[in-house]
Amino acid sequence: MINFTNVALRRGGKTLFEKVTFTIHQGQRVGVTGVNGCGKSSLFAMVRDQLHSDVGELTLAPNQVIAHVAQEIPALERSAIDYAIDGDVELRSIEAELAEAEAADDGNRQAQLHAKLETVDGYTCRSRAARLLHGLGFTTVQEALSVMSFSGGWRMRLNLAQALMCRSDILLLDEPTNHLDLDAVMWLQAWLSQYQGTLLLISHDRDFLDDVSTHIAHVEQGGIELYTGNYSAFEKRRAERLAQQQSAYIKQQEEIAHIHSFVTRFKAKASKAKQAQSRLKTLERMEMISAAHIDSPFNFSFLEPKKLPHMLFQMRDAEIGYGGKIILTNVKLELASGDRVGLLGANGAGKSTLIKVLANTLKPVSGDFTKAQDLRIGYFAQHQLEQLHLDESPLEHLLRLDPGAREQELRDFLGGFAFHGEKVSDPVKPFSGGEKARLVLAMLVYQRPNLLLLDEPTNHLDLEMRHALSVALQGFEGALVMISHDRHMLRSVTDRWLWVDGGCVTPFDGDLEGYRQQMIARREADEPAVALLTTGGEAGVNSQATRKARRQQDAEQRRALKPLQNRLKKMEQQMDKLNNQKEAIEAQLAGSEIYDDADGLKVVLANQVAVSDELDEVESEWMDVSEQLEALSS
Numbered sequence: 262m263i264n265f266t267n268v269a270l271r272r273g274g275k276t277l278f279e280k281v282t283f284t285i286h287q288g289q290r291v292g293v294t295g296v297n298g299c300g301k302s303s304l305f306a307m308v309r310d311q312l313h314s315d316v317g318e319l320t321l322a323p324n325q326v327i328a329h330v331a332q333e334i335p336a337l338e339r340s341a342i343d344y345a346i347d348g349d350v351e352l353r354s355i356e357a358e359l360a361e362a363e364a365a366d367d368g369n370r371q372a373q374l375h376a377k378l379e380t381v382d383g384y385t386c387r388s389r390a391a392r393l394l395h396g397l398g399f400t401t402v403q404e405a406l407s408v409m410s411f412s413g414g415w416r417m418r419l420n421l422a423q424a425l426m427c428r429s430d431i432l433l434l435d436e437p438t439n440h441l442d443l444d445a446v447m448w449l450q451a452w453l454s455q456y457q458g459t460l461l462l463i464s465h466d467r468d469f470l471d472d473v474s475t476h477i478a479h480v481e482q483g484g485i486e487l488y489t490g491n492y493s494a495f496e497k498r499r500a501e502r503l504a505q506q507q508s509a510y511i512k513q514q515e516e517i518a519h520i521h522s523f524v525t526r527f528k529a530k531a532s533k534a535k536q537a538q539s540r541l542k543t544l545e546r547m548e549m550i551s552a553a554h555i556d557s558p559f560n561f562s563f564l565e566p567k568k569l570p571h572m573l574f575q576m577r578d579a580e581i582g583y584g585g586k587i588i589l590t591n592v593k594l595e596l597a598s599g600d601r602v603g604l605l606g607a608n609g610a611g612k613s614t615l616i617k618v619l620a621n622t623l624k625p626v627s628g629d630f631t632k633a634q635d636l637r638i639g640y641f642a643q644h645q646l647e648q649l650h651l652d653e654s655p656l657e658h659l660l661r662l663d664p665g666a667r668e669q670e671l672r673d674f675l676g677g678f679a680f681h682g683e684k685v686s687d688p689v690k691p692f693s694g695g696e697k698a699r700l701v702l703a704m705l706v707y708q709r710p711n712l713l714l715l716d717e718p719t720n721h722l723d724l725e726m727r728h729a730l731s732v733a734l735q736g737f738e739g740a741l742v743m744i745s746h747d748r749h750m751l752r753s754v755t756d757r758w759l760w761v762d763g764g765c766v767t768p769f770d771g772d773l774e775g776y777r778q779q780m781i782a783r784r785e786a787d788e789p790a791v792a793l794l795t796t797g798g799e800a801g802v803n804s805q806a807t808r809k810a811r812r813q814q815d816a817e818q819r820r821a822l823k824p825l826q827n828r829l830k831k832m833e834q835q836m837d838k839l840n841n842q843k844e845a846i847e848a849q850l851a852g853s854e855i856y857d858d859a860d861g862l863k864v865v866l867a868n869q870v871a872v873s874d875e876l877d878e879v880e881s882e883w884m885d886v887s888e889q890l891e892a893l894s895s
Contacts, residue, residue: 262286263308263431263459265485268317270303276483277303279316283478283487287322287430290453290460292470292492295480296558297695297723301463304480305329305433308461321431328429330437334416336409341399344408344419345390348426352383381428393422396448396784397441398608410826412887414440425452432456435463439720442608443746447777448784465724467492468748519736559729561677561703563737566711569598570633573712573740574619579628581611581618584886587626588614592766594759598711600740603751605769605776606761612744613642613716615761619742620714639710641718644884646697651690655680655700658689662707678703679726694721702730711739719747748773825886832883839876846872 262284269279277300285291293301306312307319309327328348337344347353355377362370378384394404397418403411408419417440424432434453438446446469453460453473461478464470470477470492477488477495488495572595579592588611596602604612617623618630620640650658659671675685678699689697698721705713713734719727727750734741734754745751751773758769758776769776846869849855855862 292474299480325430328427329433342404345422348423558679568635577629580626601755603755639705642716
């Protein structure tokens, strides 16, 4: 039981919430929602006893074991499966005591500890850890790889596996789906639905909250209110309350009228009838939830593209890959204005690689790829957040795109993405991940594309921004290809699916529920093999021959990965060196002395250009090698 009694919490002079009184009972699964910065993570810190209330009292039942996902990303030689098992702290403690008892030849103590080991399911720990890793997308071979061999996103999955491995009474998960693909999100959803302890979950994924939560704790306007039911039930109750306010009701009706107008306009065109029908399917859901987002700070829409060719591109018999490795073969794909395509498939199957080819950042190895002359692409991918000019403001970023634009018009435009006042002219460097993602989306919208390629656009976005993006995409008149683990977003804005699997791209005729069932069936078919490979079992897979074969397989995997890992390490060292040079040059340019020496200034500016160009090249190569390494590890 977690009990809040008249709790108030302040951080840095700001009151996050006050007069908070509610109780979370054993076994409840509580989704914690609210805009970014409202205090959700601080609430978790209070439960973990890292922060204390300024007023009131937070009490927990005695002897509660609390598990959470560590935010640090370690670089350890320890194997992935052993790192996951480390999450069971009690088990590791018993194993350490057992090692001491064996060293002391204390038979009685050994017997006692073996009994304790059995009590905590210690003899099944490797098979339990293997199932967790498999569910989160790791292969059997990857279990034996060191933690340091994985990229940052995969290490965060290992941190999640470690938290799930802990036999906890309370589990705290802060945005656990951010580094997961759709398949892993579906697995985690099923796992959490069976969790026997008390769950507190911060998430901006509506479907995930719906399927996992039994209650919603909403942080808003300095208070926290606990609602019974899942997110949809909360949203409906909040919508009813907000719709009672006349101004909110009017805004809701305007939003619904906008969507209706879009559908009516498309229904009048025979070529757009399919898209109009798709919007009608989501309109009912949009009507129900729109009032719950009346007070959203986001208000933007996609302007009509300057040119809208009927056929945007055609791809025939294409082979797609990189680094001499073919990922996808015999790809046949065409996209016309108004098409809405969602890409399904496991992590590493080639979805992002396909989108890179469509975005012209990667060339197909072979095949025909014909693009419309007036094709104008808007491409969103996570690495683009890192390509923002950190010392420039949102306003300066838009001026780069349109130097002749009026400043006030740009300020008004950025206001639709919740950049107001000084935020418009502040440097981007200290911005949060969500703010940077909003800026990249704002830049994309401003360029009036006729083809949108969106690779996980909702990472770092809160529920309000996701809803605003969903509404804006409803009115987008061009074509769309999207990868997302947010099923509500996929369901709202796409009307057909392509499945990237086994090196092929094929139509998927079912819906997301059908895809989920198919993934469950595939995973259940794989799990017995995973358990046997990990633990042995009745089939003799722990025999000497099997162990030898597995060691050979692991050795071959390590041999294949080692050159890429070494190459990656050298490039990271090179990037560190170049970044240091870049910072030193910027420090020179920040001083006044350099501007007294015209020749010296030219040399410094030339060095700045050379270092920046070299850094861009190394970063691009680093990304290619990272993708190759991830593909080989999958």
